[in-house]
Amino acid sequence: MSEALAIGAPTVRKREPGRLWIVPPAALLALLFFYPLALIARQAFLDDSGVANVAEIIRVLNSRFFLNALVNTVTISVAATAGCLIVGLVLALILAFVPFPGSGFIARLIDTFIALPTFLVTLAFTFLYGSAGMLNSGLMEAFSLPLPPVDFLYSTWGVVLAEVTVYTPFILRPLLAAFSLVDRGQIETASVLGARPFRIVRQVILPAAVPAMIAGGSLCLLLTVNEFGIVLFIGAKGVITLPLLIYGKAIQESAYQVACIIAVVNIALSLGLFGLYRFAAGRLGA
Amino acid sequence: MSAVTFTGNSVMDIDAAKVRGAGSNVYFDKVSVAYGTHVVLHPLTLDIAPGEILAMIGPSGSGKTTALRAVAGFVRPASGRIRIGATDVTDLPPYERGLGMVVQNYALFPHMRVEDNVAFGLRAQGADKPLIGERVKDALATVGMATFARRYPRELSGGQQQRVAIARALAVRPRVLLLDEPLSALDAQIRRNMVEEIARLHRSLPGLTILYVTHDQTEALTLADKIAIMRDGRVCSHGPTTELYRRPPNRFTAEFLGRANLLPVTVVEGAGPKGFATARHGDVVLTGAGRDERAGDKSLLCIRPQHLSLTADSEHTNRIVGTLREVHWQGELTHLVLDVGGTPVRVSATKLPTALPEPGARVPLFFAPTDTSLLPEDAGV
Numbered sequence: 001m002s003e004a005l006a007i008g009a010p011t012v013r014k015r016e017p018g019r020l021w022i023v024p025p026a027a028l029l030a031l032l033f034f035y036p037l038a039l040i041a042r043q044a045f046l047d048d049s050g051v052a053n054v055a056e057i058i059r060v061l062n063s064r065f066f067l068n069a070l071v072n073t074v075t076i077s078v079a080a081t082a083g084c085l086i087v088g089l090v091l092a093l094i095l096a097f098v099p100f101p102g103s104g105f106i107a108r109l110i111d112t113f114i115a116l117p118t119f120l121v122t123l124a125f126t127f128l129y130g131s132a133g134m135l136n137s138g139l140m141e142a143f144s145l146p147l148p149p150v151d152f153l154y155s156t157w158g159v160v161l162a163e164v165t166v167y168t169p170f171i172l173r174p175l176l177a178a179f180s181l182v183d184r185g186q187i188e189t190a191s192v193l194g195a196r197p198f199r200i201v202r203q204v205i206l207p208a209a210v211p212a213m214i215a216g217g218s219l220c221l222l223l224t225v226n227e228f229g230i231v232l233f234i235g236a237k238g239v240i241t242l243p244l245l246i247y248g249k250a251i252q253e254s255a256y257q258v259a260c261i262i263a264v265v266n267i268a269l270s271l272g273l274f275g276l277y278r279f280a281a282g283r284l285g286a
Numbered sequence: 287m288s289a290v291t292f293t294g295n296s297v298m299d300i301d302a303a304k305v306r307g308a309g310s311n312v313y314f315d316k317v318s319v320a321y322g323t324h325v326v327l328h329p330l331t332l333d334i335a336p337g338e339i340l341a342m343i344g345p346s347g348s349g350k351t352t353a354l355r356a357v358a359g360f361v362r363p364a365s366g367r368i369r370i371g372a373t374d375v376t377d378l379p380p381y382e383r384g385l386g387m388v389v390q391n392y393a394l395f396p397h398m399r400v401e402d403n404v405a406f407g408l409r410a411q412g413a414d415k416p417l418i419g420e421r422v423k424d425a426l427a428t429v430g431m432a433t434f435a436r437r438y439p440r441e442l443s444g445g446q447q448q449r450v451a452i453a454r455a456l457a458v459r460p461r462v463l464l465l466d467e468p469l470s471a472l473d474a475q476i477r478r479n480m481v482e483e484i485a486r487l488h489r490s491l492p493g494l495t496i497l498y499v500t501h502d503q504t505e506a507l508t509l510a511d512k513i514a515i516m517r518d519g520r521v522c523s524h525g526p527t528t529e530l531y532r533r534p535p536n537r538f539t540a541e542f543l544g545r546a547n548l549l550p551v552t553v554v555e556g557a558g559p560k561g562f563a564t565a566r567h568g569d570v571v572l573t574g575a576g577r578d579e580r581a582g583d584k585s586l587l588c589i590r591p592q593h594l595s596l597t598a599d600s601e602h603t604n605r606i607v608g609t610l611r612e613v614h615w616q617g618e619l620t621h622l623v624l625d626v627g628g629t630p631v632r633v634s635a636t637k638l639p640t641a642l643p644e645p646g647a648r649v650p651l652f653f654a655p656t657d658t659s660l661l662p663e664d665a666g667v
Contacts, residue, residue: 183391183393185389185390185391185392185393186393186394186395188358188360188380188387188389188393189387189388189389189393189451189454189455190395190406190410191359191379191380191381192358192359192380192381192383192385192386192387192464193381193386193387193406193407193410193411193454193455193458194381194382194407194410194411194458195381195406195407195410196381196410199410203395203406204395207395207397208396208397
């Protein structure tokens with residue numbers, strides 16, 4: 001009935017006053033975000049004298065330093081994200097489903113990691129695992145070793161470990177939220193029906209946590225792809241990632257076109273990952 | 287969906303016989319449960335016979351769900367032992383107890399199809415694929431959900447989901463089926479149908495022992511062979527359903543299990559060989575089913591509202607007179623509230639005189655001695 005009335009009614013175009021509210025945020029976004037991005041994209045196509053130079057793009061994209069940085073970025077971010085997912089999942093399962101006094105406090109303590117600057121963890125790592133850190137000093141003293149035996153910190157894996165430490169809370173938080181929504185009745189019923197804990201985790205709890213894992217994992221991937229502080233602070237030999245390469249080319253070498261070309265690739269990678277996240281989250285209802 | 291009914295089938299019946307043979311009684315041997323210093327279940331001794339439906343009813347916090355959870359293995363008794371059949375299950379984890387369970391919110395696994403939900407327990411127990419297929423088919427047929435096997439839980443109504451939950455519990459051929467307020471989430475009409483269908487289901491699976499926790503007295507009265515009424519962590523009465531309803535041993539039972547009018551009386555003469563005692567309410571002498579009352583005891587005469595009549599007949603030899611206060615017409619029934627010597631008395635009548643008395647009128651009420659029960663006034667457990 002209402003449909004018939006609507007069809008029969010004369011069309012009156014009215015300006016909705018609320019529509020104008022889109023202007024301030026859109027203008028702000030354009031000024032602070034899209035315009036600088038457009039400048040970077042423009043600079044990627046122009047050499048230092050302002051002349052279009054597509055050959056430079058091809059040269060940079062085929063260069064060893066760029067490909068190395070790209071491989072390092074992808075390797076570190078994928079490994080760190082996988083590490084975060086594993087550690088985050090185990091921690092979240094323990095915190096959510098294994099009752100022990102102080103579990104809430106521990107969860108909140110882990111949360112505080114999100115508030116800390118990323119390089120702080122790296123600094124702490126150098127005190128712990130660095131060549132003159134507590135672990136190496138202890139081992140050298142205990143076994144009378146001439147050289148520090150633990151030497152992983154200044155490698156790709158040192159960066160991965162630091163990123164896992166810093167970014168695990170980004171997985172843990174959504175997982176804990178998802179686990180808090182898991183119907184305890186489902187777990188108890190599964191248990192009564194004969195399912196042991198591992199099967200319950202695999203077949204009852206994890207399927208409910210998939211959206212949270214995708215959301216947290218994607219966020220983690222995004223953050224680790226763009227991580228700068230940890231990689232710079234560790235200063236691992238030969239471990240150059242895209243953000244570090246951009247910094248080096250722009251600040252140390254003043255090669256702005258090269259820096260912008262790499263930045264565009266970095267942005268494309270990030271937006272691609274973000275698009276993938278949105279797609280996956282949309283499909284899985286995250 | 288409400289037209290669909292559970293149907294017994296041969297495979298289930300054969301298995302029910304096996305279950306009966308295996309012995310599936312549940313025995314609480316002085317089981318108590320405490321959280322810290324707070325005792326939520328005081329030492330409970332109770333035997334549920336094989337094939338019996340025991341309904342545990344009581345108000346919230348009375349300990350009924352705790353008792354069920356102790357059987358399931360989710361709470362560890364502070365003292366006492368729990369046996370299922372010949373097995374002491376007190377120290378066994380839930381997955382080794384051989385039970386089935388249905389809970390209030392169905393707890394179906396949302397990412398699994400109906401058939402996978404029903405197969406879950408069988409897979410967990412390592413059953414062969416052909417057996418799983420056969421059992422799933424049987425269980426779904428039993429609850430009238432065979433055509434919904436490929437659906438997801440979200441595609442089913444509440445009643446349908448509950449049927450699937452029951453099928454899932456039955457598919458593992460449990461020694462005991464635990465039902466924890468299984469119908470509470472359903473609306474009244476579906477709940478009524480489901481109660482009847484569960485009763486029908488149990489008739490087709492006579493060997494299946496069921497522990498049914500509910501706060502709904504109608505479900506308990508319809509389904510249970512025996513009822514245990516819980517209050518403050520204790521069983522305040524336990525017995526066959528009809529016996530408990532007709533002869534409540536205490537005031538709480540009388541009032542919790544259906545509505546009851548409790549007239550304060552003084553016993554004139556204890557129960558004779560036929561089991562009837564005489565008691566005085568004001569200046570009226572009444573006859574009621576007695577226990578071991580003695581002359582001079584203060585008692586309560588329990589009369590159910592539907593057993594009071596506005597008209598006399600040969601069986602309704604007791605007569606009291608009250609002042610009509612309220613009349614509530616509810617379609618099938620009319621409820622009257624009267625004041626009898628300061629005690630409010632409810633009458634539920636299907637038929638009323640054509641000229642209904644006005645509020646304020648003095649109205650005689652009649653009832654049969656067989657429809658009454660004397661209970662001690664101080665037994666307010």
